[in-house]
Amino acid sequence: MVKVLLIGDASREHAIADAFARSIHEPKLYAAMSRRNPGITKLCKRTGGDVAIGNIDDPNFVVKAALDFHVDFAFVGPEEPLFHGIPDALEETGVPCVGARRSMALVEMSKAFMRRLMWKYKVPGRLRFKAFKSLEDAVAYVNEYAESVAIKPARQAGGKGVKVIADLQVYLSKEKREVKAEHVKTVYEKHMAVYDDIDDKVLIEEKVEGPEYTLQAFTDGRTVLPLPAVQDNKNAYEMDIGPETGGMGSIAGPGWLLPFLTEEEYKQSVEIIQSVVEALWKETGVRYKGVISGQMMLTALWGPTIIEFYSRFGDPEACNVLPYIEADIVEISEAIIDERLNTIKISFPNIATVVKAVAPKGYPDHRDLARGHPVFIDEEAIRRRGCKVYYGSLDERSDETIVTAGSRIAEIVAAAPTIPEASEIAESCVQYVRLLDGWGVFHRSDIGSEVLLKKRIEQAQLIREIYHYRLSRRLIGKAIDWIPGRGKIEYEF
Amino acid sequence: MAGVIGIYAFDKLWRMARFAYYGLLALQNRGQETAGIVTCHEDGLSEYKGRNTVDRVFLEEKLSSMKGWLAIGCVDAEVRHEGSIQPVIVNKPTKLAFCMDGKALNWREIAVEEGVSTESDVNAVAMILSKYVDKHGLLNGAVRLLEMLKGGYCFIALTSSGEMIAARSPSGIKPLVIGSFGFDYGVIASESCAIDVIGADYKADVFPGEVYLFTSYSIEKARAQRSEVAYCSFEYVYLARPDSYINDISVYETRMRIGEVLAEEHPVEGDVVIGVPETAIPFAMAYSNKMKIPIAMGFVRTGPHVRSAIKPTQFERLVGVQLKLNPIRGAVKGKRVILIDDSVVRGNTTKNTVTLMRNKLGVKEIHVRIGSPKITSHCPFGVEVPPEDELIARHLSDEEVAAVVGADSFHWLSLNGLVRAIGIPQSMLCLGCFTGEYPLCLKT
Numbered sequence: 009m010v011k012v013l014l015i016g017d018a019s020r021e022h023a024i025a026d027a028f029a030r031s032i033h034e035p036k037l038y039a040a041m042s043r044r045n046p047g048i049t050k051l052c053k054r055t056g057g058d059v060a061i062g063n064i065d066d067p068n069f070v071v072k073a074a075l076d077f078h079v080d081f082a083f084v085g086p087e088e089p090l091f092h093g094i095p096d097a098l099e100e101t102g103v104p105c106v107g108a109r110r111s112m113a114l115v116e117m118s119k120a121f122m123r124r125l126m127w128k129y130k131v132p133g134r135l136r137f138k139a140f141k142s143l144e145d146a147v148a149y150v151n152e153y154a155e156s157v158a159i160k161p162a163r164q165a166g167g168k169g170v171k172v173i174a175d176l177q178v179y180l181s182k183e184k185r186e187v188k189a190e191h192v193k194t195v196y197e198k199h200m201a202v203y204d205d206i207d208d209k210v211l212i213e214e215k216v217e218g219p220e221y222t223l224q225a226f227t228d229g230r231t232v233l234p235l236p237a238v239q240d241n242k243n244a245y246e247m248d249i250g251p252e253t254g255g256m257g258s259i260a261g262p263g264w265l266l267p268f269l270t271e272e273e274y275k276q277s278v279e280i281i282q283s284v285v286e287a288l289w290k291e292t293g294v295r296y297k298g299v300i301s302g303q304m305m306l307t308a309l310w311g312p313t314i315i316e317f318y319s320r321f322g323d324p325e326a327c328n329v330l331p332y333i334e335a336d337i338v339e340i341s342e343a344i345i346d347e348r349l350n351t352i353k354i355s356f357p358n359i360a361t362v363v364k365a366v367a368p369k370g371y372p373d374h375r376d377l378a379r380g381h382p383v384f385i386d387e388e389a390i391r392r393r394g395c396k397v398y399y400g401s402l403d404e405r406s407d408e409t410i411v412t413a414g415s416r417i418a419e420i421v422a423a424a425p426t427i428p429e430a431s432e433i434a435e436s437c438v439q440y441v442r443l444l445d446g447w448g449v450f451h452r453s454d455i456g457s458e459v460l461l462k463k464r465i466e467q468a469q470l471i472r473e474i475y476h477y478r479l480s481r482r483l484i485g486k487a488i489d490w491i492p493g494r495g496k497i498e499y500e501f
Numbered sequence: 502m503a504g505v506i507g508i509y510a511f512d513k514l515w516r517m518a519r520f521a522y523y524g525l526l527a528l529q530n531r532g533q534e535t536a537g538i539v540t541c542h543e544d545g546l547s548e549y550k551g552r553n554t555v556d557r558v559f560l561e562e563k564l565s566s567m568k569g570w571l572a573i574g575c576v577d578a579e580v581r582h583e584g585s586i587q588p589v590i591v592n593k594p595t596k597l598a599f600c601m602d603g604k605a606l607n608w609r610e611i612a613v614e615e616g617v618s619t620e621s622d623v624n625a626v627a628m629i630l631s632k633y634v635d636k637h638g639l640l641n642g643a644v645r646l647l648e649m650l651k652g653g654y655c656f657i658a659l660t661s662s663g664e665m666i667a668a669r670s671p672s673g674i675k676p677l678v679i680g681s682f683g684f685d686y687g688v689i690a691s692e693s694c695a696i697d698v699i700g701a702d703y704k705a706d707v708f709p710g711e712v713y714l715f716t717s718y719s720i721e722k723a724r725a726q727r728s729e730v731a732y733c734s735f736e737y738v739y740l741a742r743p744d745s746y747i748n749d750i751s752v753y754e755t756r757m758r759i760g761e762v763l764a765e766e767h768p769v770e771g772d773v774v775i776g777v778p779e780t781a782i783p784f785a786m787a788y789s790n791k792m793k794i795p796i797a798m799g800f801v802r803t804g805p806h807v808r809s810a811i812k813p814t815q816f817e818r819l820v821g822v823q824l825k826l827n828p829i830r831g832a833v834k835g836k837r838v839i840l841i842d843d844s845v846v847r848g849n850t851t852k853n854t855v856t857l858m859r860n861k862l863g864v865k866e867i868h869v870r871i872g873s874p875k876i877t878s879h880c881p882f883g884v885e886v887p888p889e890d891e892l893i894a895r896h897l898s899d900e901e902v903a904a905v906v907g908a909d910s911f912h913w914l915s916l917n918g919l920v921r922a923i924g925i926p927q928s929m930l931c932l933g934c935f936t937g938e939y940p941l942c943l944k945t
Contacts, residue, residue, distance in 0.1 A: 172683050173683070173685070177699070179519075182519070183515070183516050183517075183519050186516065187515055187685075191514060194514070242684070245687075245719070245720040246722075248681065248704070249679070249720060250511060250684070250687070251511040251684050369718055370718050373511070373718065377718065448719070450719060
């Protein structure tokens with residue numbers, strides 16, 4: 009019997025655990041978690057496995073768990089264990105691992121590394137950027153160039169610290185420059201302060217606009233096996249208003265595409281990911297074994313464009329596809345480990361899926377307020393409505409009460425022939441996620457709605473027309489400008 | 502009438518005073534008498550107000566040092582006492598800054614009930630809100646206010662502890678929209694043009710009876726009990742900017758449809774169509790398209806843009822119109838001219854224009870078409886309409902008006918024509934200034 013160690017404790021990992029629990033190979037599931045996720049714990053118990061609670065970024069802890077449980081292989085869910093070299097440590101002790109080695113996970117961990125790699129190998133969908141090590145240089149740069157930019161911590165910092173400022177009205181530029189400069193300082197002093205594992209501190213990229221989507225894929229470093237495209241919704245509140253979150257819910261389908269994505273665009277997106285996996289191999293001689301996801305955007309500049317890479321599944325995006333893929337996760341994992349992913353076929357039913365996250369008030373910017381509230385999730389009621397629920401940022405205490413840990417409480421997944429139908433079904437289940445002390449929860453009822461979907465389609469169509477125009481004029485990968493007094497500047501990407 | 506804006510940054514790095522300033526500049530069409538901004542920051546509220554147009558009230562020096570990541574602002578067409586210039590600040594029981602567009606009809610009654618004594622409607626409603634939110638909480642307090650207070654109004658309030666409340670009365674008479682800028686701020690404003698001008702994205706109409714509460718960790722929504730909805734039709738004819746969306750309908754497209762309907766209802770042969778700037782320009786363009794008669798540029802403006810019809814005195818209105826309308830001789834000389842205007846209230850500005858064109862510019866014929874039904878009655882919801890005995894349409898027939906102003910023909914848009922152009926069922930529109938019949942059971 010196969011024994012699997014799953015590393016991680018959020019909704020995404022619960023969805024991965026659920027996929028293992030459904031495998032015809034009936035693996036025994038073990039989990040290494042920082043917090044006791046009740047959903048994952050239950051599945052481990054059910055399959056005859058067990059859990060270990062400790063620091064999942066600590067190789068010693070995870071290796072010990074793998075050895076104690078005598079697992080055949082490990083599967084890593086979140087990014088931080090990858091950045092801390094958990095797969096490297098496991099493989100050194102003879103435990104094969106589905107999860108990018110540290111040198112591969114750099115594609116997510118260091119945004120500067122990722123951009124340099126894309127430029128070096130001329131991968132389409134790249135953006136102009138500047139990486140800074142010194143605070144003074146970065147501040148001087150934003151003060152000098154009043155441009156529309158995205159300011160990011162140079163290292164993946166739990167998805168936090170990204171600020172995107174469109175600076176188009178000169179009459180508002182003064183205040184926007186102040187914010188940009190202040191934000192650069194915040195990135196240095198807050199978001200990057202806790203990391204000493206990369207040299208660059210802040211990344212400033214040109215700002216692009218368009219509909220975003222995530223393309224997740226399995227890879228063994230040779231073959232890239234893509235999954236259906238998914239769209240996450242990052243604003244905390246309805247109508248795309250509010251601060252950035254890890255994702256309030258996501259839509260996918262029907263089938264492989266999204267209503268605003270063409271087959272051609274999907275293919276190009278897959279090719280970009282393939283090129284990057286190949287570039288990583290050329291660069292390091294290491295095979296990328298695990299999951300790689302492109303967080304992409306349709307832009308006027310390129311069409312499909314890379315905003316960021318994930319060295320793992322997206323969360324909530326994993327929950328749209330994992331419950332429905334027609335392929336066995338044990339077989340996929342073994343094929344990745346043996347570098348024969350080319351033998352695996354993944355099909356996907358022609359359905360649409362909608363994921364809705366339920367978060368405690370206080371998320372995302374006041375997590376101290378969001379933490380420690382007792383939770384009740386009526387799993388039975390959710391199941392009766394044909395939905396799935398994956399437990400998120402929760403902790404099961406020794407007295408079996410479940411409390412919030414500050415981030416999203418749970419993700420509800422619904423499937424139906426169309427996205428709006430799936431959205432309505434998911435919506436009807438949101439009421440079953442409750443806090444028992446009267447503290448409020450919130451979610452976005454508009455995710456997957458007809459209205460929001462129409463907006464996405466319109467936005468995509470607008471961008472598509474521009475990049476097609478640029479394509480017809482052979483302007484893709486080029487920027488042409490006229491600077492008075494200097495003349496015409498042509499910029500080849 | 503007034504224009505209101507509220508901006509709520511999700512990140513305290515922002516200073517929003519200048520954004521409010523440009524938002525108000527975009528809403529200047531809704532009031533030119535006073536302008537004010539209140540911001541909220543660590544030390545509480547800061548206010549900055551004055552009697553003038555937006556560009557004259559706010560000085561760069563002060564604006565660029567005004568702190569606060571939350572701001573509300575107001576432009577007002579009403580001449581008010583010093584203590585009533587919007588936004589007003591109430592100190593007790595809940596400290597808040599408050600501004601509103603429109604009128605509450607029964608505010609005196611509720612003020613008495615709540616022991617509030619003031620002669621200003623704005624101050625009274627602000628004090629009542631302060632009491633309600635103290636008693637019922639921010640969201641429920643605002644909902645209660647909407648349910649108690651009859652009328653046509655929208656308001657935005659900012660508490661000193663950093664919450665923003667925005668609400669639209671259940672009647673929906675006054676417009677209100679919501680927008681946002683990336684992950685950084687949300688904005689509520691009377692018209693979507695203010696959202697555009699500050700570089701944010703228009704998201705949706707705020708529904709009648711809806712309350713939005715912005716706090717540092719949520720945006721909550723609630724809806725007051727439904728009542729009769731009556732969207733102001735005059736917003737489409739004259740009040741709103743053509744680049745705005747009102748009730749999710751494009752004002753520009755509505756004005757183009759008005760011009761088309763006007764051509765269908767009152768066609769006339771002519772050589773050239775000219776529109777009186779700026780509101781009537783889309784009417785004239787659509788009339789010209791429909792009639793296949795060329796349009797020409799008829800007038801050039803002198804001095805700053807003023808909304809002549811909402812100036813408080815007759816002298817100011819005439820100065821406004823005369824400066825605004827210097828006709829271009831080459832466009833009209835010796836021609837049969839179709840002159841399109843947005844509204845005729847007293848008739849004297851139209852007379853002025855027609856006489857000038859005939860006597861000094863030598864037009865052959867002049868036909869006047871108005872992109873609005875006859876204005877015959879006052880507005881109880883705060884739009885400045887002259888006393889009813891001064892309204893020319895209330896007293897004279899089309900032929901008589903033509904004779905008074907000196908035109909060859911003179912016609913108004915029909916009421917049905919306006920309703921058709923807007924595209925909202927008549928039962929959901931307030932047409933009170935044209936009919937004298939007002940929503941909310943008011944027969945005055």
